[in-house]
Amino acid sequence: MHHSKLQRKKREEAILLSLKKLDFLTRGQIQSIHKLKSDRNAQRVLKQMEEYLNVIRSGENIYYLNAAGRSLVNCDKVRKSTGNVQHYIMRNYLYIAYSCPQSWDNEIRITSEGKSKKDTVTCVADAVFKRGDFYTVIEVDNTQTMKKNQVKIQKYRTLKDRFTFGPVAPKFIWITTTENRRKELIKLNEDKGLVAEVFTLTDFNA
DNA sequence: CAAATCCGCTAAACCTTCTC
DNA sequence: GAGAAGGTTTAGCGGATTTG
Numbered sequence: 001m002h003h004s005k006l007q008r009k010k011r012e013e014a015i016l017l018s019l020k021k022l023d024f025l026t027r028g029q030i031q032s033i034h035k036l037k038s039d040r041n042a043q044r045v046l047k048q049m050e051e052y053l054n055v056i057r058s059g060e061n062i063y064y065l066n067a068a069g070r071s072l073v074n075c076d077k078v079r080k081s082t083g084n085v086q087h088y089i090m091r092n093y094l095y096i097a098y099s100c101p102q103s104w105d106n107e108i109r110i111t112s113e114g115k116s117k118k119d120t121v122t123c124v125a126d127a128v129f130k131r132g133d134f135y136t137v138i139e140v141d142n143t144q145t146m147k148k149n150q151v152k153i154q155k156y157r158t159l160k161d162r163f164t165f166g167p168v169a170p171k172f173i174w175i176t177t178t179e180n181r182r183k184e185l186i187k188l189n190e191d192k193g194l195v196a197e198v199f200t201l202t203d204f205n206a
Numbered sequence: 207c208a209a210a211t212c213c214g215c216t217a218a219a220c221c222t223t224c225t226c
Numbered sequence: 227g228a229g230a231a232g233g234t235t236t237a238g239c240g241g242a243t244t245t246g
Contacts, residue, residue, distance in 0.1 A: 007221095008234075027211090041236055043212060057244060060211070 012049055013073070019053075019065050020075045022095065022106070024088040026060045032096055056081050062089065087142045090175050091126055093204040094138050098173075101129035101136075112164045121162075123155045135170040141181060150188055157192040172196040 015034055019025055025033075027042055036042035046053065046061070052069030056062040064079045095104055108128040114120045127138035137156070141149060160169055172194055174185050182198045189196035 005233085037235085038237055039211085040213080040238075044235085047213070057211085059245080 011045070012052075015045075015049065016052060016065065016069050016073045019063060019069065020073045020077075021104075022088065022092055023077075023079055024056075024062055024064045024085050025092060026062050026089060028060055029089070029092050029096060030063065033100060054079075054081065056085065084142060087140055090140045090142060090201065091138065093201070094173055094175055094199070095127070097199075097204070098129070098136070101131075103131075104129040110159060110164060112159050112162045121155050121158050123152060123159060133166050133168045135165045135168070137170050137172045139172060139174045141174055141176040141185065146181070146184055146188075149185065153188050153192050153194065156194060160194065169195060174198040176200055
């Protein structure tokens with residue numbers, strides 16, 4: 001059922017679409033999203049696709065679309081290996097942990113208009129997905145300062161109070177780097193009365 | 207240098223198609 | 227249908243490569 005030339009093209013296209021959606025993916029992440037079985041097999045599949053991919057070698061290979069790959073899936077956004085690829089990789093762990101939600105969207109701007117300009121509150125969530133009326137907001141804490149996190153959490157509190165997420169209170173999912181930061185983020189969310197869960201990279205043995 | 211990962215090679219499993 | 231042919235996927239071994 002998985003083995004004709006057509007099936008192979010479909011799988012390759014699905015992988016390219018994942019890269020379009022998620023920017024950068026490790027070999028292991030592609031392997032679990034697309035059920036590529038063994039490590040060796042995943043490496044083989046991705047090697048076969050190299051004409052569409054750029055590769056960053058650092059531990060596990062990290063893949064992103066090259067020009068050929070972008071044109072195959074109509075992708076305008078050009079990724080560069082410089083900068084914080086780690087941020088994308090961390091976000092992907094949550095995408096996978098929550099079973100690749102259909103409604104998942106990255107970089108969502110959330111705005112609540114105030115009575116005056118200065119009461120307007122805007123936040124850009126790293127990702128959002130929803131089931132029915134229930135929103136889940138994803139935040140990645142990579143090299144952010146805690147002060148910035150605190151400001152962001154205050155903004156989320158305001159948005160929640162103004163029912164910007166609708167009648168049902170949203171849940172916040174964070175991923176961070178260390179156990180200590182995890183504890184700090186839990187506390188900050190608790191203080192603002194937000195329902196939150198905080199993971200660290202080690203939760204995904206990364 | 208050691209540890210992890212990649213990848214070439216090979217053999218087996220499996221699917222589709224063809225032929226009788 | 228059963229069985230052979232032809233193509234792909236899968237997994238394991240081991241050497242090459244990369245990274246810290």
